[in-house]
Amino acid sequence: MSDITVGSSDVPAILGLSPWSSPSHTWARLVGLIPRYDSNGNASTRRGHMLEGALLDEWARRNSPLGRTRGPSIEEAPAVRDRWKAARVDMMAVLDDGPCVVEAKTTRSWDGWGDDGSANPPLYYVAQVAWQLHVLDVPRAELVAYNPFDDKIRTYRLDRNDQVEAQLVASIEAWMERHVWDNPVPPSDLPMDVIEILHRDGGGIKHWLDPDNEVRALAEELSQARAELAAAELRESAAKARLCELIGSAYGIRGVATWGQVKGRETVAIADLKAAYPEVYAKLAKRSGGHRMFRFIYKQETE
Numbered sequence: 617m618s619d620i621t622v623g624s625s626d627v628p629a630i631l632g633l634s635p636w637s638s639p640s641h642t643w644a645r646l647v648g649l650i651p652r653y654d655s656n657g658n659a660s661t662r663r664g665h666m667l668e669g670a671l672l673d674e675w676a677r678r679n680s681p682l683g684r685t686r687g688p689s690i691e692e693a694p695a696v697r698d699r700w701k702a703a704r705v706d707m708m709a710v711l712d713d714g715p716c717v718v719e720a721k722t723t724r725s726w727d728g729w730g731d732d733g734s735a736n737p738p739l740y741y742v743a744q745v746a747w748q749l750h751v752l753d754v755p756r757a758e759l760v761a762y763n764p765f766d767d768k769i770r771t772y773r774l775d776r777n778d779q780v781e782a783q784l785v786a787s788i789e790a791w792m793e794r795h796v797w798d799n800p801v802p803p804s805d806l807p808m809d810v811i812e813i814l815h816r817d818g819g820g821i822k823h824w825l826d827p828d829n830e831v832r833a834l835a836e837e838l839s840q841a842r843a844e845l846a847a848a849e850l851r852e853s854a855a856k857a858r859l860c861e862l863i864g865s866a867y868g869i870r871g872v873a874t875w876g877q878v879k880g881r882e883t884v885a886i887a888d889l890k891a892a893y894p895e896v897y898a899k900l901a902k903r904s905g906g907h908r909m910f911r912f913i914y915k916q917e918t919e
Contacts, residue, residue, distance in 0.1 A: 701747070
């Protein structure tokens with residue numbers, strides 16, 4: 617077993633529950649192929665970080681805890697159990713009936729969320745919180761969520777469940793043993809960006825492999841998929857052209873489509889810049905890192 621830790625946000629991704637990360641991308645992070653954490657984040661995570669403190673303060677105002685402590689930041693060490701199980705909670709609080717984990721979330725839609733006061737937030741958050749309760753050995757958690765579109769707050773109580781916890785830990789441990797520890801086997805269905813990282817140093821010398829039955833079947837599948845996609849694009853183009861013809865000089869068709877004027881983009885021709893201002897071009901020019909390019913030549917080879 618290595619010193620790689622599984623955090624609470626890794627758990628729903630490993631189980632295939634996360635809408636933001638797949639098991640394969642999580643594996644790539646755990647084994648160091650891609651950065652473990654994105655310091656910049658996306659719009660959703662940035663929104664969550666900005667509102668997190670306010671949500672936790674509102675929860676404290678409503679519940680009057682005997683004490684509360686904010687959890688560690690991403691730059692600080694998480695809580696760790698059994699060397700490999702880790703958790704960073706948003707806040708620890710003490711209520712009349714004992715300690716409690718408090719998690720703050722934001723959402724743009726209540727689809728998939730249970731009623732306020734229930735124990736039914738989205739399943740990926742249930743898995744995340746269950747992991748936190750196991751790592752910290754805390755009896756319960758409260759998840760407070762805010763939706764800026766209806767300006768509503770919902771709170772969910774999640775009690776520790778020994779049976780669910782045992783199944784959860786066993787599933788994550790089995791996945792780690794197969795894919796990360798000792799003699800790991802990468803997950804199936806690796807995405808293209810991870811595959812390219814794994815084999816980025818290849819493709820320089822023209823070493824060819826002979827196709828087998830699996831390769832031929834995959835080539836047929838890709839060829840058919842591309843033909844179906846090309847046919848769909850033709851239908852899309854024809855339908856779009858006909859809608860634009862019907863819109864004519866109007867702005868659009870209410871409830872269907874718009875066809876409005878947009879400003880043209882300002883562009884600079886690289887060749888012209890290089891010819892007219894070679895010194896400026898030399899200062900500004902940057903070469904991106906090399907990468908491997910996939911070219912599908914199956915049809916040409918079989919004709």
